[in-house]
Each structure stands twice: as C-alpha cells, then as structure tokens.
Amino acid sequence: xxxxxxxxxxxxxxxxxxxxxxxxxxxxxxxxxxxxxxxxxxxxxxxxxxxxxxxxxxxxxxxxxxxxxxxxxxxxxxxxxxxxxxxxxxxxxxxxxxxxxxxxxxxxxxxxxxxxxxxxxxxxxxxxxxxxxxxxxxxxxxxxxxxxxxxxxxxxxxxxxxxxxxxxxxxxxxxxxxxxxxxxxxxxxxxxxxxxxxxxxxxxxxxxxxxxxxxxxxxxxxxxxxxxxxxxxxxxxxxxxxxxxxxxxxxxxxxxxxxxxxxxxxxxxxxxxxxxxxxxxxxxxxxxxxxxxxxxxxxxxxxxxxxxxxxxxxxxxxxxxxxxxxxxxxxxxxxxxxxxxxxxxxxxxxxxxxxxxxxxxxxxxxxxxxxxxxxxxxxxxxxxxxxxxxxxxxxxxxxxxxxxxxxxxxxxxxxxxxxxxxxxxxxxxxxxxx
Numbered sequence: 386x387x388x389x390x391x392x393x394x395x396x397x398x399x400x401x402x403x404x405x406x407x408x409x410x411x412x413x414x415x416x417x418x419x420x421x422x423x424x425x426x427x428x429x430x431x432x433x434x435x436x437x438x439x440x441x442x443x444x445x446x447x448x449x450x451x452x453x454x455x456x457x458x459x460x461x462x463x464x465x466x467x468x469x470x471x472x473x474x475x476x477x478x479x480x481x482x483x484x485x486x487x488x489x490x491x492x493x494x495x496x497x498x499x500x501x502x503x504x505x506x507x508x509x510x511x512x513x514x515x516x517x518x519x520x521x522x523x524x525x526x527x528x529x530x531x532x533x534x535x536x537x538x539x540x541x542x543x544x545x546x547x548x549x550x551x552x553x554x555x556x557x558x559x560x561x562x563x564x565x566x567x568x569x570x571x572x573x574x575x576x577x578x579x580x581x582x583x584x585x586x587x588x589x590x591x592x593x594x595x596x597x598x599x600x601x602x603x604x605x606x607x608x609x610x611x612x613x614x615x616x617x618x619x620x621x622x623x624x625x626x627x628x629x630x631x632x633x634x635x636x637x638x639x640x641x642x643x644x645x646x647x648x649x650x651x652x653x654x655x656x657x658x659x660x661x662x663x664x665x666x667x668x669x670x671x672x673x674x675x676x677x678x679x680x681x682x683x684x685x686x687x688x689x690x691x692x693x694x695x696x697x698x699x700x701x702x703x704x705x706x707x708x709x710x711x712x713x714x715x716x717x718x719x720x721x722x723x724x725x726x727x728x729x730x731x732x733x734x735x736x737x738x739x740x741x742x743x744x745x746x747x748x749x750x751x752x753x754x755x756x757x758x759x760x761x762x763x764x765x766x767x768x769x770x771x772x773x774x775x776x777x778x779x780x781x782x783x784x785x786x787x788x789x790x791x792x793x794x795x796x797x798x799x800x801x802x803x804x805x806x807x808x809x810x811x812x813x814x815x816x817x818x819x
Contacts, residue, residue: 400424400816406809408802409777413766416590416774422715428815429698429808430455431546434556436700436709437461437471440540441577442488447505450488453711454544454699459532460484461542462494464505469537471544472507472529483529487582494529503529539564540575541700556697559790560639563692567702570691572673572729578707580738582721583745585752589759591699591712594720595804597755598695598703599640601632601795602778607754634791634803638697638811642795645689658690658704659736670730677729691725695800697807705737706745716763722752776801 400421405412415421435454442450443463450461451474458474460483474482476496483494483503493510494503502511507529512518534545536553538561543553554561568574587594597603629646648657655664655671664671664687674683694702701708703722711719724741726734744751766774779797786792793799 402809402812402816406805406812408806409780410773410775411805413768413772413774416592416763416766417715419715422590422712424812424815426455426712427819428812430712431457432550432815432818433698433811434536434543434545434551434553435698436541436696437535437544438542439576439578439707440469440537440542441575441579443469444579445490447490447492448488449484449491449494449505451484451486454546455712457546458482459544460494460529462505465492466506468506469535469542470506471532471535471542473532475530476501477509477527477529507531539568556637558637558639559635559788560637560694560696563635563639563641563694563696563702566689566692567725569678569686570674570730571727572670572677575728577726577728578723580724580726580741582709582723583741583747585720585722585745585756586713587718587720587756587759588716589718589756589763590715591710591718592804592808593759593762594710594718594755595695595698596801597759598701598708599632599642599693599800599804600798601628601630601642602798603758607758628795630795631792632795632797632800634799636789636803636807638804638807639694640800640803641692641694642800643792644693648688648690655684655687656690657688659733660740662733662736667730667732670727670732673729695804697804706741720752776805 405415431454437452437454437459438450438461442448443461446463446465446467448463452459452461460472460474462470462472464470474484476483476498478496478499478501481496481498483496491505493505495501495511500511500513501509504510509524509527509529512524515522515524532544532546533548536543538553538557541564543556545553557564568576631643631646633641633643635641644658654661656662656667671683671687674687677683678686691704692702693704696702699710701710705725707723707725709721711721713719722741722745724737726737743749746752776798779793779799780802782797783791783793783799791799791803
C-alpha cells in the first residue's frame with residue numbers, strides 16, 4: 386500500500402482535526418502545513434476514491450493515459466481485449482517509470498532502462514537474457530503492480546490504493562444524481578472527454594480550488610469585469626440581484642450549485658446554460674432529446690442544464706467542463722480542464738469547445754481571475770494572524786430537504802462547510818487507522 390511518510394506520535398497527537406476544522410471556521414494551517422498535506426495524500430487520496438480517467442480517453446485497444454493520484458503516478462491502459470486496467474507507473478524490475486508522456490498508444494509497454502516488456506494488462510512478457518536469472522525467477526510473479534481497487538460510474542473511472550473500505554457507490558452516495566444529470570444531456574446518455582486537457586499551475590492549496598469551485602459568493606466581485614464585458618459567459622443567475630440559485634451539500638464531501646430555479650424562472654427558455662443560444666440553431670440535438678426522453682422530460686433537461694458540482698476530493702462537473710485537481714505541495718496545485726462533448730449533440734459541441742477556450746484557456750477570462758485570487762489567499766493565510774478562516778455565512782439558515790440534501794442561498798457557504806465536515810471525518814478516521 387502506498388502511504389505518505391510516517392509521522393511521529395507526538396505530531397499525530399498535535400494534529401487534532403476536530404479542533405482544526407470547526408463548524409463555521411477552519412484553521413489557517415490546513416492550507417500551509419506540510420505535515421497536514423502529507424496526511425491528506427495518504428488518508429484522502431491513497432485510502433479513498435479518486436477520479437483517474439474517463440473511458441472515452443481510451444477509445445482504442447492499446448491506448449493509455451498517465452495520471453497522478455496523491456503522490457502516486459498511475460498508468461491507465463485499455464488492453465487488446467478492450468478491458469481497462471490501472472497499474473502503478475513503475476517497472477517491476479528496477480523501478481523506472483514506464484510511460485513518460487501523459488497519453489498515447491502502444492501495443493505493449495517496454496521499460497526504457499533494461500527493456501523489460503509488459504502486456505497492456507500488466508503481465509511481464511519479455512525479459513532480455515532471461516536465462517541469466519536464477520532458477521526460481523518467475524515472470525508470472527513479476528508483472529506490473531495493480532492498484533488495490535478500481536471501479537467506474539457513468540464512464541468515470543476511479544481508483545483506490547487500499548484493498549478495503551467503502552465501495553465507490555458508497556463514496557459517491559447521492560452524487561450519482563449529479564453524474565446522471567450530466568449524462569442525461571446526451572440523447573444516448575454518454576459523454577466524451579477527447580478534446581484534450583488544459584493545464585494550469587495554481588499557486589494555491591488544492592482545497593482552495595475545491596472551495597472556490599462551488600462558491601457562489603465570489604462571482605460578482607472576482608469575475609465582475611467578465612460579467613460586464615462579455616455576456617456570452619454571463620447567465621441569468623449572474624445578473625439577477627436576488628438569485629433563486631441554491632448551493633447544496635450532498636454529503637460525503639460532494640457539493641453543488643443548483644441553477645435550476647433561476648433557469649425555470651427565466652421565461653422557461655431552453656439553453657440558458659449555454660449562454661442563451663437559440664434552440665432553432667440546434668434542431669437535430671433538440672429532436673434527438675425529444676426522441677430519447679419524450680417532449681416534457683427533454684424540455685426539463687434542456688432548461689435545467691448540467692450540474693455545477695464538486696465531487697470529493699478531486700473532480701468537478703463544472704457545467705460543460707470537467708475539472709480535475711492535482712495537489713503538488715501545500716502551496717501549489719495543478720488544475721486540468723476539459724470540455725464535455727455530448728454524444729449525439731455535435732451541433733452543440735463546437736460551441737462548448739469555444740466557450741471552454743474563452744473561459745478556461747491560456748488567455749481565458751475565468752481561470753485568470755480564480756488563479757489570482759487563489760494565489761492572494763495562499764499568501765494571506767501564510768500570515769500568523771488571524772489564525773482562523775471564516776466559513777459561517779448562512780449558518781442557521783439552511784434547509785434540509787426530505788432526501789437529506791442540505792441547501793441554502795447562492796452566496797451562503799454551505800458547500801464549503803459540507804466539504805470540510807467530510808474532510809474532518811476522513812482525516813480523523815485516517816488517524817485512527819494509522
């Protein structure tokens with residue numbers, strides 16, 4: 386099992402997460418302390434479920450992608466029978482990295498050091514001068530190391546580096562509804578993440594990105610110039626003085642900004658979530674949705690649009706984009722973003738690509754604002770005083786729905802508190818198991 390470096394008993398006793406994470410505030414050291422960061426890599430990313438890849442990224446037998454989960458480099462492959470596997474990106478001979486590129490296509494995997502060769506399902510199939518090894522050497526026992534567990538939902542592939550604990554379905558809980566909501570915008574119920582990933586280095590702790598992704602409070606201030614200058618990226622909920630949009634806590638650290646009420650109140654118009662495109666420009670897509678789901682249900686989906694969600698700990702269903710967060714250090718992260726292409730919606734996909742470029746590309750409007758605020762916040766929490774970060778907005782005003790979901794107003798910090806409650810429980814559980 387891959388774990389973070391062990392911490393001393395004295396330090397473990399000092400890291401009291403019940404104290405560091407309180408109901409309306411969190412301690413500033415959670416964004417800066419390297420020992421806390423090391424614990425997070427073990428307790429959250431190694432012992433829990435993390436998103437790794439989407440099936441559409443490996444459309445052909447022989448395709449592979451390399452992804453980082455916690456401190457570990459993982460190799461995701463589709464073998465010659467079409468099966469997907471996740472192994473550690475490490476040769477079982479002397480430990481060299483097998484694949485140095487982020488993605489590609491290979492009929493087999495050959496180590497650059499001594500040319501040990503592996504099949505795409507991880508079996509060792511070739512060893513130069515094999516007869517030089519001792520009599521007990523067995524290729525069948527020297528294949529690539531598999532991750533302890535892998536599972537998928539809706540084409541999203543997750544990995545867990547320990548053999549026991551929650552199943553993926555237990556981890557996702559009600560958040561499967563959010564994935565289903567995104568898939569349900571395709572008339573065939575499938576998406577593709579095959580446009581490539583935009584990569585941004587963020588000078589902020591990974592948890593700041595999580596918090597910001599489902600923060601409805603900052604948009605008018607942080608993104609004010611964008612909302613004024615370019616209405617293509619502004620939607621009805623950004624312009625209303627009193628929004629009906631809700632932030633929601635789904636449990637297990639999964640959170641969401643639900644815009645449906647605002648969209649429904651906006652004269653019941655389709656495609657507000659695209660920036661207001663005229664439905665007449667997407668006749669094939671609209672008809673395909675009606676054929677697949679019936680007229681009333683298709684209309685409901687095309688009004689409500691995609692989720693704006695953060696799934697604990699590292700993937701965001703960011704409307705028509707997918708965002709993945711890769712921690713690098715206590716003060717740095719990498720944010721990967723890819724546009725969502727809906728199968729059966731080719732008329733819409735080209736527009737989705739352009740919007741992703743304009744918002745999240747190298748010269749994008751949104752990403753630059755968020756990156757700057759993240760860096761400024763990281764600089765600020767490095768100061769010793771005040772010790773605490775306040776997350777109390779909307780406390781005591783939340784509504785618990787019959788299905789157990791907690792919701793509040795767009796500018797309340799319900800989503801942040803939901804993330805931190807699960808973080809606190811996960812870190813405390815990890816301490817007990819260590």
